[in-house]
Amino acid sequence: MELLSTLEPLSKTNPATYRARIPGSKSYTNRALVLASQRMGVTGVTGGLHCDDTARLSEALDSFVGLSIEKTDDGFRAERTQERLGAPSSECFMGGAGTPARFMLGFSATAEGGSIVTGIQRLCERPVKDILDSLSAAGIRYDSVKETDHLPIRVHGGPISNREWSIHAGISSQFTSSLCLLAAQQDPTGGPIRIRPTGKTVSRPYVQMTLSMMNACGIKAERSDNDSILVYPGMPQHETIPVEVDASGMSYYLAAAAVTGTTVEIPGIGKNSAQGDIGLATAFGDMGCEVELTDDVIRLKGGKLRGIDIDMDKMPDVVLTLAAVAAMAEGPTRITNIANLRVKECDRISATATELGRMGVKVEEGPDYVVIHPNGSLTPARIETYDDHRVAMSMAVLSLVSPGIEIEDPGCVAKSFPKFWDELERFHAHHEG
Secondary structure, eight states, X not given: OOEEEOOOOOSSOOOSOEEOOOOBOHHHHHHHHHHHHTSSEEEEEETOOOSHHHHHHHHHHHTSBTEEEEEETTEEEEEEOOSSOBOOSSOEEOTTOHHHHHHHHHHGGGSBSEEEEEOOHHHHHSOOHHXXXXXXXXXXEEEESSSTTSSSEEEEOOOOSOSEEEEEOSSOHHHHHHHHHHHHTSOGGGOOEEEEEESOOSSHHHXXXXXXXXXXXXXXXXXXXXXXXXXXXXXXXXXXXXXXXXXXXXXXXXXXXXXXXXXXXXXXXXTTOSOGGGHHHHHHHHTTOEEEEOSSEEEEEOOOOBOOEEEOTTOGGGHHHHHHHHTTSBSOEEEESOGGGGGSSSOHHHHHHHHHHHTTOEEEEETTEEEEEOOSOOOOEEEOOTTOHHHHXXXXXXXXXXXXXXXXXXXXXXXXXXXXXXXXHHHHHHHHO
């Protein structure tokens, strides 16, 4: 397995502010690609992220008859020439990309013919039954190609039978977002489609992001009574869909400043972002950092860190980032309401406990929580990444303050932040130079 000996710990710190270069949001790009594919004619996605996940999604969309997706210097270009697309002639292989796979299940429901959505073994193990149940209730047929209600799934595109849908929202917000995007593609003459989430909604900000992007594209989508969602079908109205900076990607450089006591500035994202992960900046403020959020910049200066109790249901993708910083704080940090981390690219609750444990940090884990008990220092360790980009990037931050931390399979960061290591070296050089 490829290994990366990460940077030597900083021996000094430059007081000058580090201006981080963070790519476009993966979450925004995935949604923008689907929205652009729903519009007749040519639609550009500007500022879009080029990474493994968005490549998988763009390639899958490009395989539909009547739709082409091209990578551009600044994102992607979609061209749709048919109102009713044809199903791909081959499988839509999504690799390990969870959000794109769930979006493709909904997108395929409008194409003529049967579309097969599949991926690597871990993706095929992850749950999709909830969205399949919703599609079936709406009149969309599907077949389980191998294991019942798991990928690979063949979706038979066709008309819907009703405009009142429900979705169990306790496993993944991606199911609800996929249904919202599917609802937008229905016949607008039939009136709005109501989507009723049932159970406790996890990762709610991601659904709100979907609704915000749909509205920005000219598709009316709004919360209604009893937290249901009303979607008024129609295609996007704009020739360009912009993508903002990735809040999940910026988390590692906020963390880098937090553990090294330095100052970082993230341009291109601000306090009004629909990305729930910007809440991490506030959490770091609670831990002792100085934080400033303006309309288009986030700044953080590291301070003396202290442990906190925090519910991270609204920002699950940055739990590992906060856990890494918590390992350098005084006092324990308790992170709760994170049960869905067990069904991500890996079991991220177990990964947090195991990998911080390798560095000598005591971690308690439960069904939906972790408690980090720092001991004031870290021991050298080789960190397993489980083919999970977020494990690699969050644990790499600790190499800035402790020697002998090696990251296995560093290339897995290509899933969301292909130039992560270049940027981390640039951060290091800024302070050591």
